[in-house]
Amino acid sequence: MxxxxxxxxxPDAVEAAHVPMPPSVQAxxxxxxxxxVARLHRALAGQLLRRVGLHxxxxxxxxxxxxxxxxxxxxxxxxxxxxAATMTRTIKRLxxxxxxxxxxxxxxxxxxxxxxxxxxxxxxxxxxDIWAELEECTAGEMPEKRQAxxxxxxxxxxxSLTLAATRLAQQxxxxxxxxxxxxxxxx
Numbered sequence: 001m002x003x004x005x006x007x008x009x010x011p012d013a014v015e016a017a018h019v020p021m022p023p024s025v026q027a028x029x030x031x032x033x034x035x036x037v038a039r040l041h042r043a044l045a046g047q048l049l050r051r052v053g054l055h056x057x058x059x060x061x062x063x064x065x066x067x068x069x070x071x072x073x074x075x076x077x078x079x080x081x082x083x084a085a086t087m088t089r090t091i092k093r094l095x096x097x098x099x100x101x102x103x104x105x106x107x108x109x110x111x112x113x114x115x116x117x118x119x120x121x122x123x124x125x126x127x128x129d130i131w132a133e134l135e136e137c138t139a140g141e142m143p144e145k146r147q148a149x150x151x152x153x154x155x156x157x158x159x160s161l162t163l164a165a166t167r168l169a170q171q172x173x174x175x176x177x178x179x180x181x182x183x184x185x186x187x
Contacts, residue, residue: 034157044137048130052123053097057082058090059127062099062116066124070115072105099123 025032045056054062060080065071071079077087091114094100099120105111139147 030157041134041138045130045134048134049127052126052130054123054127055093057086058094059130061087061090061094061114062120062123062127065100065114065116066120070113072108073102073112073114076114094120 021029021032042056049056049059057080061076064076064079073087073091074084076082076091077084080087082090091100091102095102099117100114101117103113103115105113142150
């Protein structure tokens with residue numbers, strides 16, 4: 001288990017955490033910080049999940065199935081904020097590993113039901129432990145009050161981004177013929 005409090009941080013790790021912002025991203029310091037943190041968090045999650053043969057995102061599918069039971073694949077797409085193609089690949093990989101099985105929906109011939117297998121239940125405790133370890137690493141030595149504040153700020157950022165994405169999607173729906181601004185052409 002990785003312990004964030006297992007001694008002083010390595011000098012290289014401290015230095016890497018305080019990389020100066022390049023001039024080209026100074027217009028978006030918060031966006032740049034989120035990008036850096038998300039990249040590090042996903043990389044660490046990937047390292048931890050590799051222990052049990054999962055990749056980042058697959059554990060979220062399994063958690064959803066363990067907590068709520070069999071679900072339609074389209075519902076998993078919606079609940080996890082994924083897209084259909086990514087979810088199909090994820091389910092195929094989990095099925096190949098023996099953690100889920102697909103079956104046709106008894107009420108909707110177009111839908112596929114995804115359910116956890118018995119083999120996946122042995123994985124549940126390990127995934128819970130990995131998430132606890134990831135949380136410890138993420139919080140470091142941050143006091144609980146600061147952790148709660150950080151979660152609140154992240155929820156506010158999520159709400160802002162959700163609203164912006166919804167507005168952008170609505171604008172694109174209202175005027176699909178308008179050229180996308182700022183998009184580089186191919187060629």
